[in-house]
Amino acid sequence: MKGQIVKALLLTATGMSFAGSASADEPQLSPAIVSGSYVQISNVPWQVALTFNGYQNCGGIIIGKKHVLTAAHCVENVNPYLLKVVAGVEDMADVTSENSISVTRIDSHPDYDDHSLRSDIALLHLASEIPDSASPIAILPPTKQHELDAQFAVAETRNLFVSGWGQTGTNSYASRFLQFTVMNGVDDFTCFGNDHNGVYSSFICANSSEPTGICYGDSGGPLIWQDPLATSDSDQGYFAVGVVSFTSWEGCATVNNEDGFTQISSYYNWISEKMGGYQKPDVTFEMDLFNLRTDYEPDTTLPLVESTSGGGGSLPIWFLTLMLPAALIRASLRITAR
Template identity: 35%
Template sequence: MLKFLILLSAVACALGGTIPEGLLPQLDGRIVGGSATTISSFPWQISLQRSGSHSCGGSIYSSKVIVTAAHCLQSVSASSLKIRAGSSYWSSGGVSVSVASFKNHEGYNANTMVNDIAVIHLSSALSFSSTIKAISLASSNPANGAAASVSGWGTETSGSSSIPSQLRYVNVNIVSQSNCASSTYGYGSQIRSGMICAAASGKDSCQGDSGGPLVSGGVLVGVVSWGYGCAASNYPGVYADVAALRSWVINNS
C-alpha cells in the first residue's frame, strides 16, 4: 500500500488538518488526467463528509442506502458523518443528509484490503431527480479492456495538497482480476479475489476518491479502494469487485 503511505500528509493538508485514521484514503481523493463534469452526468455520486470536510466518495444504491469503501469508515462514528448528494460541488448545493448508521463488510482486512466495501444508512430518504439517482449493482464483471469511468473530488496529481471543488471524472479501461495479478503488472499476489482493476495511461483515481464509483455499462462495477501511487505505470487502480460482493450489499441494505 505504497500509495497509502505516500499520500497521508497530502490528504491531511487537503482536508485542513489531521484526518482520523479511519478516513485516510488509500487510492482515494484525486482524479488524475480527468476533466470537470456536472452531477447530472454522475447523479449516483455522493460526497461523504466528516465535520464538514470531504473525506470519501460513494454511490447511491437506494433512497436511503449508500455504497462506499470500508476503509473510509474505520474508527469513526455515524454521528460525525453526512453525505451531500445532487451537487457538482462537494461543499455546497444539492442536499446534505445525516448518516444514521453504517456497516462495514465483516471480512474487511486493512492489511490485504480484501472486502473493502460498506453500506451507509441515511437518516432520511433522498428524493430522486435528474441530479440524484440510484445506480444498479453489477451482477457480472465487464470484459477485460471494457470502457469504464471513475468520478470524484479527489486530488488531481499524486501528492497534491488540495482537492477540486467541482466533481471530476476520468475514462479508464477494466483490467480483470487475473490480468491485474499477472506479470503484466506489478501487484502479483496482492490482487485477491473480490478485487477488480482499471487503468489508462496517465489516468487514475487518487486520494479523496476512495469509496467512489467505477461504472461500466451503466452499472456499478467497482468501489475505489487502493493502489500504488496514482496513475503509476504498471500499477492500475484497484477496486472492490461489486459483482463479487453484490449479495453482501443487498443483504445488508
C-alpha cells in the same frame, strides 16, 4: 499488481487548499481525479461526497433511495452521527443542509482487512431519502460478472468510468468541482497473478496508457461499466461494478500501474442482506458516459460559501478551503504476479 505496493485513498484533515479555491474573481482550476475533466452532476447522479465532522474525505455510490456504498477504510471507527452524505452536488461550494444527509448506521463488511484491503466495502444507511437531483445506480449482480471479466480478458480499452473530488495529483490538491476520467479494465490474472489465493475475486483493476486515474479523496467512489447487451435498457446498461479502494505506492496515475477497486458483485448478497432485500432501481439515464464532453467548465464565479434560504445551511469556510491529503495510509499490500 506486478510487485507494487498500494495506498488506500482516504484523506485526512490538514490545512491545504482545494484546487480552484483561490478567490471568486480569480479562480484557479486544476483538473482532478488526475488528468480528468469536469462533469455535471446530472451525468453522474449516483455520485456522493462523504464529509466527516465537516471535512470532505471520501466519495460514495447511491444504490438506493436511502443507501450508499463506500470503502470500508473511509468509515473505519467513524461515528455515524459525525458523517454526512452530500448528494446532488458537483461544486463543493453548494453543500447546504438541504443536500447533506445524516447517516444512521454504518455496516462495514465483517471480513474487511485493513492490511490487505480485502472486502474494502461498507453500506451507509441514510436518515432521509436522497434529493431529486440525485439518483441510484444498479449494482452488478454475480450472474453478470463473467460478462465483465470476458471483456477485460480481451483488453478492450476505455470501458470503465470513474469520478470524484480527489487530489489532482500525488502531491497536489483536492478538487472543488467533480471530475471524471475513463480507464481500461485489466484482466484479473494479469493484474494480480492467477495463484494469489483468489484475490482476484476481491478486486477489479484498471489502468491507462495515459497518466490518468484515481487519487487521494476518491476512495469509496463509483467505478461504472456499461453492459454492451443492455444499452437499449432505460438505464442504458450502466452498472456500478467497483468501489474506489487504492492506488500504487509509486503515486497516483502512474502509467500502466493498476488502480484497485473493490469488486461489488462479490458482495452482492451481503449488500442485499444489509439493505433488507436489494432491488435494482427503476431509473432512466440519457447520458452517454463514455462520450461525455471534456470541455465542460463549471461556474467558477460562485463564492466558496453561499448562504441558503433555510438559514444556517452553509458549511463554514474552513471546510471549503481545507483539503485532505494522504497522511493516513492504512494499507501496505504487496502482490506479485507470477
